[in-house]
Amino acid sequence: MALKLFNILSRSIQKFAPLDATGKKVGMYCCGPTVYDFAHIGNWRTFVFADLVRRYLEFKGHAVTHVMNITDVEDKIIKRVRETRTSLREFTGKYETAFFADLKTLNCLGPHHTPRATGHIAEIIALIEKLVARGIAYQAADGSVYFSIGKYRGCGCTYGRLLKLNFDELRPDERTRSDEYAKESATDFALWKARVPEDGDVFWPSPWGEGRPGWHIECSAMSMKVLGESFDLHLGGEDLKFPHHEDEIAQSEGATGKPFAKYWLHGAFLLVEGKKMSKSLGNFFTLRDLLAKGFTGREIRYLLLTAHYRETFNFTLEGLQGARAALARIDECIGKLRELAGAPGTAPARPKGQTGPELAETVLGAPTDLVTHFSNALDEDLNISAAWAVVFEWIRELNRRMAENSLSAADALTALAAWDKIDSVLGMGAPAEVEAPAEIAALLEARQAARNARDFKKSDAIRDELKAKGWAIEDTSNGPKLKRI
């Protein structure tokens, strides 16, 4: 089946057809983090969604080039640099490092390119020069360079491609902002911001004097530099639809005269405990806050991946408990399959050179199998909840067959290969054996020592202590294993 996606540009479900004539290569850009703080769980929803898109395209046999920018210069960053009396690089470097560590914790594949805005000032200036040369951008009395939406529309271009806009109501708040007075129209936005004393050391020379780039132009310059003037997919959070993404389209198409991204996908909002996240409500979580509560990156990834990306998602701590239970069901089944297959920790090698749904038919023999059903679900605009339903139905069926001893070692191997294949998309991986904290691991060792010494009273006491701390011991043929209760 072909992948269909809801393209915000057309506001309709469309068959995904890459620009590449062979249909293989896909260029994908996702707006990255603004590195002025730790990313919160709402941000992570977007990045896990982007990871799903990339993984699924690869599963379908595409060669994806995944680009994610790092916004390392903008208003909030400059404010914090000033407040903390650090250098720009020192300040943003800390949060950039944290971001990539968090990305790994959530088992997101690293994008192939992660350009920083400050590393692309020359490209940004060149793009603004093009817009000025085409008469779509102008330098105002305050020294800043603005994009003229009026001129852009005058060329027959549409501003408001992702959503319908009422121009009288556009950016009303900006009318009163003193630094925006110089604009010819309230709807115009800054491409280059002239240096002001509050910028401190954060400025670059340009044909329009010292200053720094606006946020929107960064993404146009960096996406087109890596992926070309026209590329396949542009992703981001729903909150970026306007003005950021509208401005990206206007700047890019205004400069090149060519279509910018072919498909636009937005990850919907995330609520926490039913409300918009806010520090004052106590429902504002960074990934680190959730890890400190004892949840794992794997559980958080699972929960973020349970809802369709276009639905507002209510993220709750109870939901994370549910994620733990769901993963335990999967792990238990996969563990039993491995034991039955007689190959702990391994899955059979995939036939060479095979990718995509064909693999399912080769390895699994029948078209009505896990991989095909899973893929059919995701082909429908990445319907992940339907895909999970397929997974849990498969687990139910396997558990039933294992309970009645009607599953052979070969069946188990086949099932493991299927799981391996779909997990290349889900990215759940295996439960980390090292997830138990040092204190818990030490107790397990002490319990083992007591058992070896045949001191069963002590070993039982340790088992109870572990239980009280939320851990169960499972004695397997490969020795004792710890399991979260």
Ligand SMILES: [Zn+2]
């Ligand atoms: Zn962007």
